[in-house]
Amino acid sequence: MRKHTLTTETVADAIEDLLAQAAEKGKAATVTALANRLGVQRQTLYRDFGTAVTDFMSRDAARRTLQPRPPKDPTSDRETIARLRREKDELTRHLHVYEDHIRRLTVENARLIRELETVTGVTRLNRA
Template sequence: MTHRVDAPPESRVRAALDELRQRAGDNGTQPSVLALASKFGMSNTTFRRHFPDIAQEIAALRSAPPTPGAPREPTRYDRLVARNAKLKRHNRELTETLTLAACHIQRITLENQKLREELEAATGVARLTPIPSRRSATS
């Protein structure tokens, strides 16, 4: 057996709806029938039975496309696209850094070779290149 629920006056429900819309607009969500019904201690079905017009208004608000200026919650796809773009940027930066590091190593190697040659010429000492060791075939 169900108990009888005293429905609040429509003016009070509309005032609560306006407050719910304001709060929803502030945090970027949309008002729901369930949230409004629970505010008055009613079930969703009971609220819809007593206030069908208000329930339809809320449903229309939820199904309306978002306004162009209003922020919307990014979808999983949007987050994935953003993450992919961030990873591509990071990868490009790392590739550029690696290329730059390789260029520096090449330049330093050439400078080192040139300095060795100048040192050998200035001191009159020739650099001995190591002879590769010969290993016996038995080892």
């Protein structure tokens, strides 16, 4: 097993850099990204720098909570609703087509059974 040479200061600097980059991009900072930046396994960070990792996660969560959400675009909502309605209509048409096919197959199956019984001379005692 390889022993890492990380110090508390190195981890703290990497945390600060990662939080700053995440804030610029508006994304979450993850422990996986921190581990990749430092070149160690996530488990190593949790085991040897647990307090720093916990602080890192809480600071990132607080930062994301305090950031204002971008305003929703009402046109995208309308487009989504229109798309979903089109999909619903298409699925409903498919359902009716399949329903018609099943109905025709059922009628055809009953006709073929009657023909088969007539040709082979089968007499049904219980017609239901």
